[in-house]
Amino acid sequence: MTTSGSWPDQPDLRGWLALLAERGDLRRLPGPVSGDQEVAAVLASCDGASAVFFDDVEGAAFPLIGNTVALRHHFALALGCPDHDVVRRLGEAMATPAPLVEVPLRDAPVAAVEENGGDLLSDLPLPVQHEHDGGRYITSALVCARDPRTGLTNLSINRLQVSGPRELRALLLPGRLRQIFDAHEAQGEDLPVALVIGVDPILTLASQAPAEADSDDLGIASALHPRPLEVVRLPGHPTPVPARAELVLLGHLRAGRRAQEGPFGEYPRTYGPGGPAPVLELTRRFRRAQPIVQTILSGGREHFWVGGLPREARLMTALARAGVNAVGVRLTEAGSCRMHAVVSLRNAQPGVAFHAAMALFAALAPLKQVVLVDDDVDVFDDEQVGWAVATRFQADTDLLVVPRTRGGGLDPSAGPGGVTAKLAIDATVGAAARGEYAEMRSAVSDPQRLQSLLDQLVPALDA
Numbered sequence: 001m002t003t004s005g006s007w008p009d010q011p012d013l014r015g016w017l018a019l020l021a022e023r024g025d026l027r028r029l030p031g032p033v034s035g036d037q038e039v040a041a042v043l044a045s046c047d048g049a050s051a052v053f054f055d056d057v058e059g060a061a062f063p064l065i066g067n068t069v070a071l072r073h074h075f076a077l078a079l080g081c082p083d084h085d086v087v088r089r090l091g092e093a094m095a096t097p098a099p100l101v102e103v104p105l106r107d108a109p110v111a112a113v114e115e116n117g118g119d120l121l122s123d124l125p126l127p128v129q130h131e132h133d134g135g136r137y138i139t140s141a142l143v144c145a146r147d148p149r150t151g152l153t154n155l156s157i158n159r160l161q162v163s164g165p166r167e168l169r170a171l172l173l174p175g176r177l178r179q180i181f182d183a184h185e186a187q188g189e190d191l192p193v194a195l196v197i198g199v200d201p202i203l204t205l206a207s208q209a210p211a212e213a214d215s216d217d218l219g220i221a222s223a224l225h226p227r228p229l230e231v232v233r234l235p236g237h238p239t240p241v242p243a244r245a246e247l248v249l250l251g252h253l254r255a256g257r258r259a260q261e262g263p264f265g266e267y268p269r270t271y272g273p274g275g276p277a278p279v280l281e282l283t284r285r286f287r288r289a290q291p292i293v294q295t296i297l298s299g300g301r302e303h304f305w306v307g308g309l310p311r312e313a314r315l316m317t318a319l320a321r322a323g324v325n326a327v328g329v330r331l332t333e334a335g336s337c338r339m340h341a342v343v344s345l346r347n348a349q350p351g352v353a354f355h356a357a358m359a360l361f362a363a364l365a366p367l368k369q370v371v372l373v374d375d376d377v378d379v380f381d382d383e384q385v386g387w388a389v390a391t392r393f394q395a396d397t398d399l400l401v402v403p404r405t406r407g408g409g410l411d412p413s414a415g416p417g418g419v420t421a422k423l424a425i426d427a428t429v430g431a432a433a434r435g436e437y438a439e440m441r442s443a444v445s446d447p448q449r450l451q452s453l454l455d456q457l458v459p460a461l462d463a
């Protein structure tokens with residue numbers, strides 16, 4: 001395994017892996033491993049703990065990396081900011097994308113090798129992730145397409161089922177890629193796409209910018225990177241692509257063609273159904289000499305956070321637009337960073353919590369439960385949030401149920417068309433009443449005095 005360069009000088013997957021290795025957050029499996037669920041089982045066992053580099057996935061010519069972001073803190077590390085600043089940085093970049101730097105083809109690491117036609121998929125480590133999945137999937141590719149309305153580049157991640165040596169089937173849920181594809185198809189035109197595989201976590205995050213942010217997703221990544229993003233124009237594709245990616249597959253989503261895709265284990269950690277899906281035919285492959293292929297474990301924490309953090313940024317923007325003074329927002333891991341949120345409010349006046357909840361529900365369809373707390377409660381501490389609900393909430397007055405609204409589509413408990421009820425729990429009391437509801441404490445005025453007492457503690461057997 002080579003991990004040349006170091007973050008942030010080389011904002012690419014290899015630089016990122018070098019940084020993870022330095023921190024002890026990257027583990028390596030040298031021995032042979034089957035792509036048929038073994039890779040995914042190892043990734044699931046290391047979920048939330050470390051990235052895993054697989055040297056030898058049976059039948060594959062190249063190595064594989066998974067769990068490239070294994071901790072929420074890794075995003076702060078990638079962005080070079082404190083943990084609490086990640087969502088604000090994302091919101092700023094989504095509002096203000098930065099220019100790109102175009103490098104010539106000969107200087108782009110991703111264009112070291114060009115392969116035309118032939119079998120473009122069989123030598124790649126593309127695992128079967130779950131027991132009842134429809135087959136092998138690409139789960140990390142940034143689908144890069146030109147929006148004809150704006151000329152800007154859209155990035156998205158779409159599950160891509162392998163259905164032949166040059167053929168994939170793509171799940172396109174409602175979003176900008178779907179709109180772009182529909183517009184092409186209405187004209188009887190295929191949509192050219194580039195599948196960009198093996199990138200740093202900032203690029204992956206930028207791919208999750210919400211559809212209404214009508215901006216250049218590569219520009220969002222550029223604004224978040226320590227230096228402007230290097231891109232390259234590959235022959236035969238209309239958008240620039242990240243020059244330091246590991247591998248790019250070029251092809252077309254075919255107009256008027258559908259074929260069976262799925263089922264596939266999805267973010268709620270249940271199976272998403274199969275059905276007819278657009279067909280993607282590949283024509284060319286560009287890659288580094290020894291590319292590191294990337295997989296994202298579907299339903300793992302990387303999947304949760306990569307999709308969840310830009311959505312947290314979207315929720316903060318929605319609250320600001322609704323005139324709500326929110327301090328913290330978290331889409332919880334228990335709710336797959338899509339379905340459950342905790343939001344802390346500063347000095348919430350009567351009615352503000354439910355006002356905030358409605359703004360949140362409208363901003364994010366899959367969101368079905370919001371707990372609103374005061375700003376003395378840490379939204380990242382489940383025990384504190386549970387305490388606030390236990391001591392500041394009454395179900396007859398502080399509960400709001402909104403029936404029959406639009407949900408996320410993959411929630412197995414939702415009705416036909418994803419229609420779902422939404423629940424808001426108002427566990428705020430506002431600053432005026434805080435004294436009455438404050439958490440009791442044992443007051444030791446000098447924290448150093450307490451620390452010196454703690455330092456004197458010894459195991460009882462040695463006392």
Ligand SMILES: Cc1cc2nc3c(=O)[nH]c(=O)nc-3n(C[C@H](O)[C@H](O)[C@H](O)COP(=O)(O)O)c2cc1C
Nearest residue numbers: 156157158159171172173175176177208209211307
């Ligand atoms: C790991 C992962 C897998 C995803 N799979 C899909 C998918 O199969 N289909 C889909 O439409 N969206 C999927 N998404 C969500 C989209 O990538 C995301 O909503 C994106 O912002 C959509 O972009 P668009 O509105 O520009 O098309 C996935 C997200 C992640 C992080």
